[in-house]
Amino acid sequence: MRVYRVESSGFCWGVAEAIDKALEISKRNQGPVYSYGPLVHNRQVMSELESQQIFGVDPSSEGIAGSATGTIVVRAHGVRPEVIAELEEREKQTGARFHDLTCPLVKMVHNVIAGNAKRGIDNVIVGDADHAEVLGLVGYGLPGRTHVVANPEQAAALPPLERVCVVSQTTQDYANFRATADVVRKQAQLYREVNTICRPTKERQEETELMARRVRTMVVVGGRHSANTVRLVELLHGWGCRPLHVETESELRAEDFAGLEEVGLTAGASTPLWMIERVEERLASFGARERLTLSSIARSAGAALVNTNLWVAAGAAGLAAAASTLQQIPLRWEFLAAPALFVMSMHTLNRFVDRSRLDFTDRVATLLYKRHPVPLLAVGAAAGLASVGIAALLGLLPFALALLGLACGCIYGMRVLPEAITYRFGIRRLKDFPASRDLSTAVGWAMMTAVLPFLTLKTLPGTVNLLTFLAVFFLVFLRTMALGVRDVAGDKIVGVETVFKALGPRSTARLATLMILALGGSLATLAFAFHAPGALALSALVPYVALYTLVFFRAGPPRGFLGELVTDGQNLVAGGIVAALQRGIF
Numbered sequence: 001m002r003v004y005r006v007e008s009s010g011f012c013w014g015v016a017e018a019i020d021k022a023l024e025i026s027k028r029n030q031g032p033v034y035s036y037g038p039l040v041h042n043r044q045v046m047s048e049l050e051s052q053q054i055f056g057v058d059p060s061s062e063g064i065a066g067s068a069t070g071t072i073v074v075r076a077h078g079v080r081p082e083v084i085a086e087l088e089e090r091e092k093q094t095g096a097r098f099h100d101l102t103c104p105l106v107k108m109v110h111n112v113i114a115g116n117a118k119r120g121i122d123n124v125i126v127g128d129a130d131h132a133e134v135l136g137l138v139g140y141g142l143p144g145r146t147h148v149v150a151n152p153e154q155a156a157a158l159p160p161l162e163r164v165c166v167v168s169q170t171t172q173d174y175a176n177f178r179a180t181a182d183v184v185r186k187q188a189q190l191y192r193e194v195n196t197i198c199r200p201t202k203e204r205q206e207e208t209e210l211m212a213r214r215v216r217t218m219v220v221v222g223g224r225h226s227a228n229t230v231r232l233v234e235l236l237h238g239w240g241c242r243p244l245h246v247e248t249e250s251e252l253r254a255e256d257f258a259g260l261e262e263v264g265l266t267a268g269a270s271t272p273l274w275m276i277e278r279v280e281e282r283l284a285s286f287g288a289r290e291r292l293t294l295s296s297i298a299r300s301a302g303a304a305l306v307n308t309n310l311w312v313a314a315g316a317a318g319l320a321a322a323a324s325t326l327q328q329i330p331l332r333w334e335f336l337a338a339p340a341l342f343v344m345s346m347h348t349l350n351r352f353v354d355r356s357r358l359d360f361t362d363r364v365a366t367l368l369y370k371r372h373p374v375p376l377l378a379v380g381a382a383a384g385l386a387s388v389g390i391a392a393l394l395g396l397l398p399f400a401l402a403l404l405g406l407a408c409g410c411i412y413g414m415r416v417l418p419e420a421i422t423y424r425f426g427i428r429r430l431k432d433f434p435a436s437r438d439l440s441t442a443v444g445w446a447m448m449t450a451v452l453p454f455l456t457l458k459t460l461p462g463t464v465n466l467l468t469f470l471a472v473f474f475l476v477f478l479r480t481m482a483l484g485v486r487d488v489a490g491d492k493i494v495g496v497e498t499v500f501k502a503l504g505p506r507s508t509a510r511l512a513t514l515m516i517l518a519l520g521g522s523l524a525t526l527a528f529a530f531h532a533p534g535a536l537a538l539s540a541l542v543p544y545v546a547l548y549t550l551v552f553f554r555a556g557p558p559r560g561f562l563g564e565l566v567t568d569g570q571n572l573v574a575g576g577i578v579a580a581l582q583r584g585i586f
């Protein structure tokens with residue numbers, strides 16, 4: 001069965017931003033973080049957030065009122081101005097922190113309503129009276145002169161109005177807003193309207209409507225108590241398309257799709273992309289059983305290589321071969337094995353250190369790690385120790401380097417920093433430093449692939465060694481940065497440890513461009529100024545990296561394990577080029 005997914009599905013940026021900020025706050029905090037109501041209307045995401053000490057509580061509950069130390073966040077829906085004032089007062093009285101994570105697009109509606117109120121104009125809000133966002137919006141209007149209507153019928157029942165402005169709940173459907181606003185227009189003497197349906201909602205509804213006109217059945221993924229998800233279901237009914245509302249892929253039943261050749265897939269603004277992709281995968285498995293073809297075998301093999309970290313480890317070996325060749329250091333098996341085992345160990349162990357976070361960032365890998373924790377932990381530890389042992393065969397300095405690398409890698413995600421730093425800068429772990437993931441990965445790889453072989457020479461480093469170090473550093477940094485882009489695009493929860501989160505899209509794109517140029521520059525200098533073997537051939541990596549960077553940033557990163565397959569593929573290409581050179585192919 002073919003599955004057509006609405007492109008704009010996934011978290012809207014208002015929700016994504018609120019989750020990101022709440023996670024950052026929770027990371028820096030000593031106590032729990034409470035949000036006014038669930039941060040996101042999605043039970044699965046909320047239960048993951050609870051494991052990060054972020055709890056959605058009823059504003060009137062003891063959770064908020066009784067907590068003297070817990071930090072409070074106002075979710076993307078926003079609240080009434082009195083609530084903000086109360087929380088500010090509470091902060092002054094008790095020192096308990098408060099953060100306003102209201103979506104800027106909701107704040108914009110607050111401003112429109114408050115501006116009208118100041119000028120003595122009545123507000124009519126087209127929306128659901130008991131929805132949290134609308135309850136907040138009402139607080140910005142004039143008491144008794146701010147009306148909420150859900151549809152044209154309710155608008156017709158409004159009292160006579162003199163001067164009125166109609167606005168909308170941000171997740172309303174446009175047709176209902178239009179019809180309701182038209183009724184109000186006829187009743188008012190002086191009329192104004194501001195369509196405040198937010199752009200993400202508008203795009204999602206338009207795309208869903210287009211899709212609904214093409215397929216007979218559409219699956220809608222999202223919380224049953226998520227207003228915008230429920231609205232999508234209602235809209236589909238209206239467009240004559242059969243909607244099937246599910247929260248997770250486990251609710252899908254094959255018989256609902258019997259005889260269908262194609263199905264549409266959409267989701268509410270509070271459904272993360274990784275959850276939609278899991279539904280998509282299950283839907284695609286319905287219908288005719290997939291025949292064993294070359295492409296299905298390649299897909300399974302690719303997923304297995306990536307999820308077991310064998311792919312990334314093989315890439316490290318390839319890069320090590322390239323680094324030794326550039327430095328004209330005769331290749332030894334230890335130069336390849338030590339970095340490969342080191343990288344494999346780090347990738348495996350770090351998943352255990354930060355397992356709770358992984359739970360809602362990488363489901364497939366998590367399942368693997370949850371089902372087989374002991375063997376995988378043993379493999380990770382054994383790979384790390386073997387890497388140090390192999391480095392010891394090369395001498396004391398390589399041994400010390402590998403040991404240091406392993407120690408740093410293991411403590412990266414742990415709370416090891418002294419409290420003085422924790423309190424002063426809000427940083428508890430090495431991981432909390434902005435861009436630390438991309439930076440430490442690039443340094444670690446460059447150390448193990450370029451510096452480790454050099455240490456066996458017992459000479460001082462020259463320009464060639466420095467340029468080789470830089471070329472490896474740039475390559476790995478670019479690969480890790482692209483994976484950060486992929487994680488964010490897939491609604492995976494990543495923090496400022498990635499460059500993309502720390503710098504934002506524009507600056508990251510600029511940095512990527514500079515790094516690609518620097519990579520080209522270092523390889524060109526090695527080739528033309530120092531005649532380093534393989535440097536010219538390895539320059540083929542520059543367009544490879546430039547191409548995938550462009551695709552990741554512009555067209556969007558590939559889904560699932562393909563991201564790793566492509567980015568870590570660069571290192572295998574490097575290894576392949578070196579192997580071809582050794583055999584005199586070019």
Ligand code: SF4
Nearest residue numbers: 012014103105170198
């Ligand atoms: S649905 Fe729109 S207004 Fe609401 S949080 Fe998302 S982006 Fe902001």
